[in-house]
Amino acid sequence: MKSIPVSTTINGDACEFLCAPDETLLDALRNRLGLTGAKEGCGTGDCGACSVTLNGRLVCSCLVLGVEAEGAEITTIEGMADGDELHPLQRHFIDHAALQCGVCTPGILVAAKALLEKNPEPSDEEVRYWLAGNLCRCTGYDKIIRAVQAAAAEMRGA
Amino acid sequence: MSLDEYRKREFKQVGQRVRRPDGVDKVTGRAMYGADATAPGMLVGRILRSPHAHARIRGIDTSAAEALKGVKAVLTGADLPAQEDDFIRDVQDNCMARDKALYDGHAVAAVAAVDAATARAALKLIKVDYEVLPHVTDVDVAIKPGAPVVQKGRSLENVPAGMSENVTSHCEFGHGDPAAGFARADHVVERHFRTAATHQGYIEPHAALASVTSDGKAELWCCTQGQFFVRTLCAAIMGMEASQLRVTASEIGGGFGGKTTVFIEPVALALSRKAGRPVKIVMTRDEVFRATGPTVHTSTDVKIGMTKDGRITAAEAHLRYSGGAFPCGTVDMGAQAAFAAYDLEHVRTYGWNVLTNRPKEAAYRAPGAPQSIYAVESVVDELCQHFGLDPIDVRLKNAARKGTKSSYGPTFPDIGLIATLEAAKKHPHYSAPLQPGQGRGISCGFWFNFGGNSCVSLNINTDGTVGVTEGNPDIGGSRASISLMAAEELGIEYDRVRTIVADTSSLGYNDVTDGSRVTFAVGLATIKAAREAVRVMCGRAAKIWGIDAEAVEWKDGAAVPAGPNAGKFPPMSLAEIAAVSFETGGPIAGHHEVNVDGAGVSFGVHIVDVEVDKETGQTTVLRYTVFQDAGKAVHPSYVEGQMQGGAVQGIGWALNEEYIYGADGRLQNPGFLDYRVPVASDLPMIDTVILEIPNPGHPYGVRGVGETGIVPPLAAISNAVSRSAGIRLSELPMSPPRVLKALGG
Numbered sequence: 001m002k003s004i005p006v007s008t009t010i011n012g013d014a015c016e017f018l019c020a021p022d023e024t025l026l027d028a029l030r031n032r033l034g035l036t037g038a039k040e041g042c043g044t045g046d047c048g049a050c051s052v053t054l055n056g057r058l059v060c061s062c063l064v065l066g067v068e069a070e071g072a073e074i075t076t077i078e079g080m081a082d083g084d085e086l087h088p089l090q091r092h093f094i095d096h097a098a099l100q101c102g103v104c105t106p107g108i109l110v111a112a113k114a115l116l117e118k119n120p121e122p123s124d125e126e127v128r129y130w131l132a133g134n135l136c137r138c139t140g141y142d143k144i145i146r147a148v149q150a151a152a153a154e155m156r157g158a
Numbered sequence: 159m160s161l162d163e164y165r166k167r168e169f170k171q172v173g174q175r176v177r178r179p180d181g182v183d184k185v186t187g188r189a190m191y192g193a194d195a196t197a198p199g200m201l202v203g204r205i206l207r208s209p210h211a212h213a214r215i216r217g218i219d220t221s222a223a224e225a226l227k228g229v230k231a232v233l234t235g236a237d238l239p240a241q242e243d244d245f246i247r248d249v250q251d252n253c254m255a256r257d258k259a260l261y262d263g264h265a266v267a268a269v270a271a272v273d274a275a276t277a278r279a280a281l282k283l284i285k286v287d288y289e290v291l292p293h294v295t296d297v298d299v300a301i302k303p304g305a306p307v308v309q310k311g312r313s314l315e316n317v318p319a320g321m322s323e324n325v326t327s328h329c330e331f332g333h334g335d336p337a338a339g340f341a342r343a344d345h346v347v348e349r350h351f352r353t354a355a356t357h358q359g360y361i362e363p364h365a366a367l368a369s370v371t372s373d374g375k376a377e378l379w380c381c382t383q384g385q386f387f388v389r390t391l392c393a394a395i396m397g398m399e400a401s402q403l404r405v406t407a408s409e410i411g412g413g414f415g416g417k418t419t420v421f422i423e424p425v426a427l428a429l430s431r432k433a434g435r436p437v438k439i440v441m442t443r444d445e446v447f448r449a450t451g452p453t454v455h456t457s458t459d460v461k462i463g464m465t466k467d468g469r470i471t472a473a474e475a476h477l478r479y480s481g482g483a484f485p486c487g488t489v490d491m492g493a494q495a496a497f498a499a500y501d502l503e504h505v506r507t508y509g510w511n512v513l514t515n516r517p518k519e520a521a522y523r524a525p526g527a528p529q530s531i532y533a534v535e536s537v538v539d540e541l542c543q544h545f546g547l548d549p550i551d552v553r554l555k556n557a558a559r560k561g562t563k564s565s566y567g568p569t570f571p572d573i574g575l576i577a578t579l580e581a582a583k584k585h586p587h588y589s590a591p592l593q594p595g596q597g598r599g600i601s602c603g604f605w606f607n608f609g610g611n612s613c614v615s616l617n618i619n620t621d622g623t624v625g626v627t628e629g630n631p632d633i634g635g636s637r638a639s640i641s642l643m644a645a646e647e648l649g650i651e652y653d654r655v656r657t658i659v660a661d662t663s664s665l666g667y668n669d670v671t672d673g674s675r676v677t678f679a680v681g682l683a684t685i686k687a688a689r690e691a692v693r694v695m696c697g698r699a700a701k702i703w704g705i706d707a708e709a710v711e712w713k714d715g716a717a718v719p720a721g722p723n724a725g726k727f728p729p730m731s732l733a734e735i736a737a738v739s740f741e742t743g744g745p746i747a748g749h750h751e752v753n754v755d756g757a758g759v760s761f762g763v764h765i766v767d768v769e770v771d772k773e774t775g776q777t778t779v780l781r782y783t784v785f786q787d788a789g790k791a792v793h794p795s796y797v798e799g800q801m802q803g804g805a806v807q808g809i810g811w812a813l814n815e816e817y818i819y820g821a822d823g824r825l826q827n828p829g830f831l832d833y834r835v836p837v838a839s840d841l842p843m844i845d846t847v848i849l850e851i852p853n854p855g856h857p858y859g860v861r862g863v864g865e866t867g868i869v870p871p872l873a874a875i876s877n878a879v880s881r882s883a884g885i886r887l888s889e890l891p892m893s894p895p896r897v898l899k900a901l902g903g
Contacts, residue, residue, distance in 0.1 A: 001275075020275070036194040037187020039411065041361040042443040046830035049361055077187035086185065094181035097795035100634035100803065102184030103191055103362040103411025125839075132839040135830060137359050137412050138634060139799055140806030141838040 008069040010035070011079025019066035025059075026050045028066035029076060037077035037106045041135065048134030051107035052076045058114040060133075077106035080113065088151040089113055098147035100138035108134045112148045120156050124149065164852045164859045171646040172858060175795045178638040179656060180409070189409045192365030192381030197436035200367070201230055201270040203429050204277040205422065205439070206284050207449060208259030208266050211293035211515040211823025212306065215257055215286060218267055222283035228276035231433035232284070233268040233425065239397055246394045248484045252518045253395070253424050259288070260308060260483035261515045262824040263448025265421075270429040270437045293515040293823040297480040298352075298457045300324045300514045308483050308513035317510075324513040326485040331493050331566045332474075332506035339472025339504030343463025347540050351533040353872070353890040354816030355455040358522045359807075359835045362411020363446045368426035369436040374398070376430070378405045380423050383413040383631055384670025388420055389662045395424040396431070403427075406661040407631040414807070415521030416451050418670045447828035451520020452817055454479040454488050456529040460496075464541045468552040472504035473497050473565075477530055480512045481519030487511070488519060491606075492526030494566035495869075496534050499553070499575060499602040499761060501562040515823055521672060523804060524605045524865035528811065528872050532890065535601040535873030540886060549600050549877070550583045550763075574787030574851035575602070575761040581847055582763040587783045596769045596780060597882025603762040603869030607862035608673025609754030609855075612683040613666035616644060616691050618746040622733025624648060626657040626684060629668030630676045634803075634864070635796035639677045640684050642792055643858065647688035649715030650732055666751055674862025677792055678853070679754035685857050691748030698742040699730045756855020760862060762786035764805060764870035770883035772901055775894030777813055777879055783845040784870075789853040789861030797863050802844040804867020810836045811868070812875040816891050 003018040010033070019028045024043075029035040029052070038061055041049035045060040052061045053075045054068070080087045089109050092098070099105040108131060115122060115130045122130070127148050128141070136144060183189040220232040235256040241247035255266050267284050271277040292306040299305055300322060307323045314327045340346050366380040376398065382388050385407040393400050410417060422439040430437040441450070459476040475496045479489035489509035496507050507530075519525075542549045557575045564570055582588060582600065592598060615627040626644050630636065641655040648655075669675065696710040699717035703710070709724035710717050716729035739746050767781040784801040791797040814834045818826040827833045852859025872890060880886040885900040 030194075035187070036190070039191065039362065040193065040440075041363070041411075042830050044443065044829055044831065047361055047443075077185075081186055086182070090182075090185035093185050094177050097175070097178070097635065097793075097799055099181070099184055100796070100799055101360070101362070101410060101412045102180070102189055103360075103409075105184055106187045109185060124843075128838040128841070132837040135359075135361055135835060135837065137361055137414070137807070137835060138803045140802035140804075140836075140844045141841055142802045142844045143795070143799060145838065145843070 004067050006067055006070050009073045011075055023066045024062050025064040025066050025069055026061035035076050035078050039103055049104050049107040051110040053114055058111055077110055088154045092147040092151040096143050096147035098143040104136045116152050164854050171642045171652050172792050176638055176652045178635050191362055191411050192408045193440045195367050195379045197369055200436045200438055201433055202274045202277045203270045203426055203437045203439035204281055205265045206267040206281045208264045210259055210288055210290050211262050212291040213259045213288040216289055217287040219285040223269055223280040226280050228272040229269055229280045231270040231429045233428050249391055250395050253421055261517050268425050270433045295514050295516055295819040295823050297455055297478050297512050301478055301512045308515055312485050325510050327511045329490045329493050329509040334504030336472040336474045336504045336506050340463040343471040344466040345544055346463040347537050348461035349537055349888055351458045351888045353456045353529045355452040356811050356815040357452045358414035358416035360412025363441040364422055365440040366423045366426040367438040368430040370427055370431040374402055376403045379408055381408045381410045383417045385662050386667045387670045388423055391420045392424050392427055396427050404661055404663040410631045410633055413633055414523045418521050418672050421450055444828045448825050449517055453522045454481045454519050458533040460533040460537045462537045466545050468547045468555050470556045473502055475507045477509040478512055480514045482516040484518045486519045488526040492530035495527035495604055496530035497565035498604040499558055500556045501558045505565040523868040528869045531869050532872035536876055539877040550579055554579050571854050573759055574849050577851055578761050578763050578785045578787050578849050582765055582785045587765050596767055597878040598767050599874045599878030600765050601870035601873035603866050605760055605865040607757040607760055608675040609679045609757040610669035610675050611667050611753050612679045613668050613751045614683040614687045615749045616687040618691055618736045620736050622736050624655045627660045627665055628680050629660050629665045630671045630680055631659055636676045639792040643681045643684050644688050647685050674864035678757055678856055678860050678862050681860055682754055682856055683750045683752055686750035687748040694746050695735045698735050701742055703727045758789055758853025758855055758861040760787055760866045762866040762870055764874045766874045766878050768878040768882050770879055775898035781842055785847045786866055787849040787851050788863045790850055790859040791848050797848055798846040800863045801846045801867045805844050805871055806836050808868045808871025812872045814891050814893055
């Protein structure tokens with residue numbers, strides 16, 4: 001299969017890469033661009049560890065083809081902090097011990113940020129349903145929910 | 159008094175909820191996990207797996223794969239050496255089948271190619287000539303004479319004659335005369351239970367990057383709970399000297415016991431040696447489910463006698479565990495743990511391990527204990543219901559305490575079970591009103607906790623900061639806990655200490671991160687390494703002051719004269735001593751190497767409220783509280799995290815998770831869609847209450863906390879279901895179809 005050139009924007013920077021027609025966006029990010037923050041936990045869209053946003057929409061990058069990134073705006077975990085200033089979600093995840101092994105954390109942070117952009121004041125239940133596609137095997141989710149709510153409160157200025 | 163022993167003290171650093179040192183890397187995507195590393199000229203490795211549950215391999219034709227352009231190496235079991243040692247041979251055979259494929263998913267060949275597409279194409283060109291054999295995947299079928307035999311000649315001498323050759327070992331624990339005890343009971347309940355195999359379900363699939371060079375040296379990067387044990391296994395399989403193989407543990411994306419052995423690591427090394435280039439293998443989720451360690455699946459009979467006022471007169475359990483296609487000792491731990499929470503005059507447990515055509519069991523959080531304690535705690539609860547007694551009162555009446563001769567032999571020192579039960583009893587959750595249709599259950603849980611080989615180096619830097627080098631991968635915040643203990647002992651602030659996890663060439667041997675051993679055992683070695691550094695620093699201060707080293711002591715992070723007779727000198731801080739260390743004798747370090755004994759057992763009690771939907775059979779967990787003895791919680795947030803995470807894995811086990819095999823012996827649900835681990839929307843908050851009953855075997859009183867939490871949920875939820883729906887299930891998971899069936903639907 002012949003590789004296809006793709007022009008896209010990743011975390012605000014223009015970016016070009018070549019990828020095979022059947023190659024996932026996740027593989028392109030990880031293997032061609034060195035953006036290994038998104039993880040492959042299942043490859044079938046069940047675990048959410050590969051979450052990124054594509055034109056503002058939360059997606060599992062293992063279910064998106066690399067060629068679909070043509071002309072799109074992609075954000076990944078690597079683009080969440082503003083330089084050395086952590087995003088409130090990132091800070092509260094550390095402060096609330098909302099990660100143990102940390103491998104699901106990039107996907108959960110990307111998903112939680114997408115939630116708070118749509119709904120700045122979610123109920124615990126709304127957070128739980130929004131994050132139902134992001135598996136965490138270490139924490140039992142308790143501290144994750146608390147960290148998301150603490151970040152949401154800070155972002156609202158509450 | 160030995161320095162190992164607990165001494166009461168006021169803590170300044172230990173007990174603080176500090177930020178973990180690897181936190182920023184892990185929230186920014188910078189942390190490097192198993193699959194995140196690359197090497198120049200790296201090849202992609204892929205593994206061909208058996209589609210049959212049991213088949214003789216008559217031959218493997220790899221010629222077409224080898225001829226494919228871009229394929230650089232092909233490997234089969236014939237490329238690996240014959241092994242004398244049973245244990246090593248089993249590990250090797252599990253990584254790559256020799257003459258038989260023993261389960262669906264068993265590796266039979268591997269390739270290394272220039273890219274993934276070529277590697278996948280090459281696997282399709284490998285022709286395996288299988289003679290399909292009869293298979294057995296159920297423990298109760300496999301134990302019967304006449305069942306298909308998974309491996310011949312593996313039974314130990316203690317297996318009674320007349321059993322199937324699949325029975326590989328037998329164990330027995332206990333004391334007293336159960337028959338006499340049962341005769342004194344007012345009521346005896348005997349029940350049969352079964353539990354499904356579950357998977358650890360770590361989100362990160364196994365990954366390994368191996369590089370073997372033509373001079374015989376090798377580098378291995380992999381996600382593991384123990385890089386030193388990986389080196390031991392891989393060196394044996396590769397016929398290498400340990401010094402020539404450097405293993406570096408990546409950040410690890412969950413393990414729970416499942417990353418305490420090797421699966422792909424020797425394969426990657428062997429492919430790299432053959433190809434002369436680095437080789438990376440990353441498992442798919444399907445491979446993780448089919449070919450890495452699930453738990454044992456079990457069949458158990460438990461019999462308990464009780465007087466009408468709630469005293470247990472005798473207890474007995476027969477445990478049949480299957481750890482898949484290879485001999486497995488997990489039943490011994492299940493048999494020892496079964497009645498650990500009880501002070502019993504007459505108790506006996508019997509265990510059998512049985513081979514089946516399933517993947518080789520790997521440890522999973524308190525291996526063996528959840529299954530046996532589920533059965534025991536279910537029967538105790540049924541007896542409470544029979545007599546109308548309060549379940550916590552009955553447990554308090556029979557609870558193991560200091561001086562109890564445990565059901566598995568040792569006499570308990572200070573343990574926290576009674577305090578834990580009392581905390582549960584007086585907690586508002588236990589007395590909160592329930593709505594109609596809701597049920598509340600409780601269960602005790604137990605884990606032994608391990609100590610083991612530990613080796614720590616602690617370097618005092620000239621700017622007054624401290625580097626700690628330890629050898630156990632950090633799965634849940636252990637670098638923070640180790641730094642806290644070093645800071646405490648040295649009398650400096652936490653943020654002056656940085657702890658790193660070393661590769662196998664940089665430090666002496668460390669046992670695997672398992673058995674909840676790291677905060678306890680590596681913590682103990684860290685405290686002693688710090689004491690050694692303090693001794694050196696006191697000596698340097700003595701030299702500067704021109705007094706005897708014995709006349710100097712360490713107080714609040716500084717050397718001070720030990721008393722008025724020692725002389726009058728202002729305190730000299732760690733930073734001040736470090737700054738002049740080059741003039742007083744050279745760099746300052748402390749280190750400690752030890753095989754740690756004295757791990758303190760940990761008990762927990764869980765309370766859960768559930769509601770069973772009688773139309774769908776679905777059980778909803780409404781409220782959950784975990785009580786657990788941590789000895790001393792070094793970092794309380796991560797202790798809570800262990801309690802919460804363990805509870806939720808137990809909830810998954812109780813309600814949904816199971817390995818489902820078809821009549822063809824193939825695993826039917828090797829993916830997260832059909833093997834359903836708990837998701838955020840399934841759960842309430844998991845409340846926690848940490849008890850601190852100091853472990854006499856640790857200077858700060860620390861006990862392991864990682865494993866006990868997975869034990870109680872199985873019975874606690876079953877007991878709650880019985881009170882919610884009026885049905886007592888005896889098989890896990892209590893999935894909706896099984897609940898509906900029990901309801902007569």
